[in-house]
Amino acid sequence: MLGWLSRRAENFLALVLAALFASFLIQIVFRYVLNLPLGWTVEMVSICWLWGILFGYAFVVRDSDIIRLDIIYDMFPRGGRRALDVITGMICAGIFAWTLPNAWEFIDFMKIEKTAYIRLRFDYVFAIYVPFALAVIFRSLRSVWYGLSGKGPAFSPTHGAETHDYD
Secondary structure (H helix, E strand, C coil): CCHHHHHHHHHHHHHHEEEEEEHHHHHHHHHHHHHCCCCCHHHHHHHHHHHHHHHHHHHHCCCHCCCCCCHHHHCHHHHHHHHHHHHHHHHHHHHHHHHHHHHHHHHHHHHCCCCCCCCCCCCHHCHHHHHHHHHHHHHHHHHHHHHCCCCCCCHCCCCCCCCCCCC
């Protein structure tokens, strides 16, 4: 079941990116070839970009696909790296958990406004932020657990360079 849902999330993200690309091409043709700028294409590109990034991180991107800055991290010994995982995971989860109620209030408030051209309610536009924030909290707390327990994919010696190297 999870595999099927994962593939559907990838399909949805592909549709969002296709809509973004098509809107972008329409915008270029109408603006620079026909000299008739369209406002809805700018909105569509912006909404698709927002949903693509946030939906993609929440439901499609695997932990091994996330780009990390390991220059300083790799200078620490194994225990220091585990401590950094715990500290940064707690800070990140804490910030997102702390701001989530206010973000929810903002999204709920925005149901009274609509976009200028497409007339889509802004609460629908921004609704993807909640699953994104929950995914960030979940992944951050999982990183904390891995750092505390020394278990998980980041600690497996069979994984390649895309994961943390605690050995």
